[in-house]
Amino acid sequence: MPDELRTEPPRPSPDALLEQVRGETRGRLKIFLGAAPGVGKTYEMLLAGRARRAEGVDVVIGVVETHGRRETQALIEGYETVPRAQVAYRGQSVEEMDLDAVLARRPQLVLVDELAHTNAPGSRHPKRYLDVLELIERGIDVYTTLNIQHVESLNDVVAQITRIRVRETVPDSVIDRADAIEIIDLTPEDLIKRLNEGKVYLPETAKRAVSNYFSPGNLTALRELALRRTAQRVDDQLLSHMQAHAISGPWAAGDRLIVCIDGSPRAASLVRHARRLAEKLRASWTALHIEAPGRARPSEAEKDRLSAAMRLAEQLGGEAVILPGESVPEEVLRYAAAKNVSHIVIGASGAARWRELLFGSVAQALIRDAGDISIHVIPAQEAGSGEGRAGGGGQRFEPGDYLAGLAFVAVAVGIGMLLHLFLDVRNIALVFLMAVLASAVTAGLWPALFTSVIGALAFNFFFLPPLYTLVIGDPESVLAFVFFLVVALIASNLTARVQRQAAAARQRARTTEDLYLFSRKLAGTGTLDDVLWASAYQIAAMLRVRVVILLPEDGRIAVQAGYPPDDTLDEADIAAAHWAWEHDRPAGRGADTLPGAKRFYLPLRTGRGAIGVIGLDSDRPGALLTPEQQRLFDALADQAAIAIERVQLAADVDKAKLAAEADRLRSALLTSISHDLKTPLAGIMGAAGTLRDYGKAIPEADRSELLGTVVEESERLNRFIANLLDMTRIEAGAMEPNYALLDVGDVVGAALRRAEGITRGHAIELSLEPNLPMLRLDPVLFDQVLFNLVDNAAKYAPAGTAIGVHARAAGDIVVLDILDEGPGLPPADLERIFDSFYRVGKGDQVRAGTGLGLAICRGFVEAMGGTITAANRDGRQGAVFTIRMPIPAEARQMKVLP
Numbered sequence: 001m002p003d004e005l006r007t008e009p010p011r012p013s014p015d016a017l018l019e020q021v022r023g024e025t026r027g028r029l030k031i032f033l034g035a036a037p038g039v040g041k042t043y044e045m046l047l048a049g050r051a052r053r054a055e056g057v058d059v060v061i062g063v064v065e066t067h068g069r070r071e072t073q074a075l076i077e078g079y080e081t082v083p084r085a086q087v088a089y090r091g092q093s094v095e096e097m098d099l100d101a102v103l104a105r106r107p108q109l110v111l112v113d114e115l116a117h118t119n120a121p122g123s124r125h126p127k128r129y130l131d132v133l134e135l136i137e138r139g140i141d142v143y144t145t146l147n148i149q150h151v152e153s154l155n156d157v158v159a160q161i162t163r164i165r166v167r168e169t170v171p172d173s174v175i176d177r178a179d180a181i182e183i184i185d186l187t188p189e190d191l192i193k194r195l196n197e198g199k200v201y202l203p204e205t206a207k208r209a210v211s212n213y214f215s216p217g218n219l220t221a222l223r224e225l226a227l228r229r230t231a232q233r234v235d236d237q238l239l240s241h242m243q244a245h246a247i248s249g250p251w252a253a254g255d256r257l258i259v260c261i262d263g264s265p266r267a268a269s270l271v272r273h274a275r276r277l278a279e280k281l282r283a284s285w286t287a288l289h290i291e292a293p294g295r296a297r298p299s300e301a302e303k304d305r306l307s308a309a310m311r312l313a314e315q316l317g318g319e320a321v322i323l324p325g326e327s328v329p330e331e332v333l334r335y336a337a338a339k340n341v342s343h344i345v346i347g348a349s350g351a352a353r354w355r356e357l358l359f360g361s362v363a364q365a366l367i368r369d370a371g372d373i374s375i376h377v378i379p380a381q382e383a384g385s386g387e388g389r390a391g392g393g394g395q396r397f398e399p400g401d402y403l404a405g406l407a408f409v410a411v412a413v414g415i416g417m418l419l420h421l422f423l424d425v426r427n428i429a430l431v432f433l434m435a436v437l438a439s440a441v442t443a444g445l446w447p448a449l450f451t452s453v454i455g456a457l458a459f460n461f462f463f464l465p466p467l468y469t470l471v472i473g474d475p476e477s478v479l480a481f482v483f484f485l486v487v488a489l490i491a492s493n494l495t496a497r498v499q500r501q502a503a504a505a506r507q508r509a510r511t512t513e514d515l516y517l518f519s520r521k522l523a524g525t526g527t528l529d530d531v532l533w534a535s536a537y538q539i540a541a542m543l544r545v546r547v548v549i550l551l552p553e554d555g556r557i558a559v560q561a562g563y564p565p566d567d568t569l570d571e572a573d574i575a576a577a578h579w580a581w582e583h584d585r586p587a588g589r590g591a592d593t594l595p596g597a598k599r600f601y602l603p604l605r606t607g608r609g610a611i612g613v614i615g616l617d618s619d620r621p622g623a624l625l626t627p628e629q630q631r632l633f634d635a636l637a638d639q640a641a642i643a644i645e646r647v648q649l650a651a652d653v654d655k656a657k658l659a660a661e662a663d664r665l666r667s668a669l670l671t672s673i674s675h676d677l678k679t680p681l682a683g684i685m686g687a688a689g690t691l692r693d694y695g696k697a698i699p700e701a702d703r704s705e706l707l708g709t710v711v712e713e714s715e716r717l718n719r720f721i722a723n724l725l726d727m728t729r730i731e732a733g734a735m736e737p738n739y740a741l742l743d744v745g746d747v748v749g750a751a752l753r754r755a756e757g758i759t760r761g762h763a764i765e766l767s768l769e770p771n772l773p774m775l776r777l778d779p780v781l782f783d784q785v786l787f788n789l790v791d792n793a794a795k796y797a798p799a800g801t802a803i804g805v806h807a808r809a810a811g812d813i814v815v816l817d818i819l820d821e822g823p824g825l826p827p828a829d830l831e832r833i834f835d836s837f838y839r840v841g842k843g844d845q846v847r848a849g850t851g852l853g854l855a856i857c858r859g860f861v862e863a864m865g866g867t868i869t870a871a872n873r874d875g876r877q878g879a880v881f882t883i884r885m886p887i888p889a890e891a892r893q894m895k896v897l898p
Contacts, residue, residue: 027135027137037147061076061110062110089120257274257283259287289321289323310322348378433491535561542632549612581612588615769809775891797820801822812892820878
């Protein structure tokens with residue numbers, strides 16, 4: 001192993017330094033962690049706050065729950081308490097911490113009790129820990145309290161111990177962000193004594209608690225969980241400190257262990273030995289394999305054994321890690337230094353002594369350069385037969401590679417015979433050197449070494465005098481022969497190593513390129529079917545397996561896509577897929593659960609949890625995926641899961657938009673009906689009732705006016721019902737115009753006569769260009785369009801103003817403008833005014849109509865092949881609605897008389 005590994009000064013970890021800088025810019029978080037309620041977390045937090053106040057720190061209380069405990073209540077006296085916010089919830093007023101008030105007050109330290117608390121609906125954040133995170137991001141220090149049963153990762157464990165599922169949880173990432181954790185410990189006996197004395201709950205509640213949740217066994221288990229979780233956080237902080245300050249370690253504050261394995265038969269035994277050693281040391285442990293391109297390619301059997309050993313390590317509670325690296329000892333020690341590892345387990349080399357002298361031993365290199373790290377070398381008899389290095393195994397014997405080397409040498413001999421006629425014999429040696437390089441590039445190290453020896457012998461036999469013997473007569477030729485052999489050996493070794501490195505680099509480049517193209521494909525895919533089929537094909541192509549993707553459907557898991565297409569699953573496969581979905585764990589072939597299934601099923605996960613299941617199948621015996629393939633599958637599955645979730649979220653958003661629009665239309669329809677039916681009905685009922693009760697006593701003129709009111713309001717009601725029916729026909733696509741060639745003047749005149757009742761208070765300005773061509777229109781529909789536009793102008797324009805109706809020919813179309821002198825249209829509403837039930841204006845103007853008239857106008861005009869737009873008048877106040885209708889061919893051929 002090179003000396004620079006020991007002499008090179010250690011460098012700080014960039015990630016650790018970045019985390020340290022972030023910690024300097026944000027507030028600090030301290031958690032008072034307890035095993036159960038009543039251990040005194042709030043009490044200790046208040047005491048710590050008092051100590052900080054005595055140091056001159058500005059401390060306030062954001063929220064503290066005393067639960068009626070006198071000792072805790074006494075500690076609050078003297079603190080400044082930020083008033084709580086009042087949040088309305090289910091008809092009651094709920095008090096919550098006023099986050100905005102605390103931010104405005106901006107103390108140096110704020111005390112926030114019960115980190116796992118759920119805020120009342122209407123608060124800025126749904127959870128109190130989100131309030132705390134915002135406080136520390138704003139540079140305010142926070143002291144808070146938490147019970148161990150509220151930690152998310154321990155939720156299932158606590159439920160198993162106490163048989164009570166805690167609903168309010170805090171993500172582990174929040175605990176990991178804490179700058180300090182102070183565990184508030186109390187023995188089970190002392191806590192039960194406090195319960196019995198009524199210092200935690202009321203007597204009746206305390207009695208039930210002691211007999212259920214607060215049993216001595218439960219409290220002991222929870223206490224151990226709290227201690228272990230705190231120790232884990234402290235261990236992480238120690239590692240971050242060492243990485244940030246480039247401390248090579250290891251520090252013996254806690255043991256960590258790695259076991260170096262490869263694909264040899266002893267790999268599983270080494271993993272088991274490491275597990276036993278880690279259990280004795282109470283240490284976390286990792287199974288490590290170094291993929292060194294400079295070593296020989298592993299066989300399929302070695303890959304299978306390595307994959308099995310990695311899975312075994314994970315099953316036994318360890319971590320499985322595969323790293324690329326040029327030198328196995330260097331990479332092992334570099335990883336050990338980064339992770340503060342104190343013990344390395346490796347198998348003793350089973351290679352021959354001469355091979356260790358030539359190529360070195362991983363175990364000896366680790367022992368020489370490990371420094372303060374303990375190296376455990378496991379004898380071959382204990383760990384099993386074979387060699388136990390952290391890199392790849394030996395190269396397989398392939399007769400064809402050696403025959404190819406002989407062929408290269410034969411070709412070199414032939415070329416050398418031709419060149420010997422013109423060149424010196426020392427130049428011919430280069431031809432044999434090319435044969436060695438060719439063998440190294442195509443076959444690897446050992447065939448290249450074989451070719452080197454055979455090439456040197458052939459060079460001596462055919463070209464060094466005396467010819468055709470293996471005897472060398474000239475001392476200079478002896479020197480040339482030796483140098484040729486040495487150069488050939490070195491060149492073959494270097495070329496084979498470069499070739500393996502290049503092959504590994506090409507493989508990684510292909511994989512990276514495939515992943516990039518896959519991500520691009522998913523990014524451009526908009527439908528769920530396309531995402532599923534693209535994912536199934538990509539996984540099948542890159543891993544060379546058969547793939548099925550299953551998603552939940554009506555509470556069950558069902559096949560949605562597969563490659564090659566296969567929609568049939570037997571009962572064992574269906575059971576395995578459903579179990580993997582329900583439990584969010586692998587099942588099926590090769591797994592611990594339902595191994596009789598044909599396929600291996602793995603959950604598709606995102607940050608929100610499992611969204612589906614992927615089933616893998618192959619004709620290959622043994623494990624489906626090698627560790628390298630497992631990492632590749634994880635990358636592909638993560639991309640597929642994110643794409644599926646993205647499509648599903650987009651569909652959910654579309655559904656939410658449709659539901660919101662449906663609710664808006666429903667509300668608008670109910671509002672419109674309640675008003676526009678009620679108003680005319682009230683007028684009709686009032687007038688009719690007056691005529692019924694006082695008909696004979698009412699003068700003739702008043703009676704006529706009441707009858708006119710009945711008729712006018714009945715017509716208004718009829719128009720409203722007709723608009724609803726017309727809108728229904730438009731939305732159903734059932735609009736079929738009855739066309740006829742009509743004169744524009746006649747249609748406009750008929751519409752204005754029909755609207756005389758609603759335009760009494762306005763002047764009508766009619767301007768029709770002479771000799772307008774006839775249009776192909778439905779007279780009923782177009783009359784309704786003009787009537788609605790004139791009615792709209794009369795509603796929004798003040799009394800006494802003019803309503804203009806202008807018509808002109810412009811090329812192949814006829815343009816009709818309906819103008820008013822009202823307030824005009826807001827620019828943002830120029831398109832929305834044609835939406836159903838949408839009305840512009842405020843107050844009485846909004847109540848003047850149903851919001852259907854203009855929507856009907858656009859539907860009718862477009863059904864007849866025209867367009868309608870809205871705008872504001874140029875140079876003056878008012879709106880203008882413009883209808884453009886095409887001139888039919890038959891009308892252009894007709895001669896219109898003046």
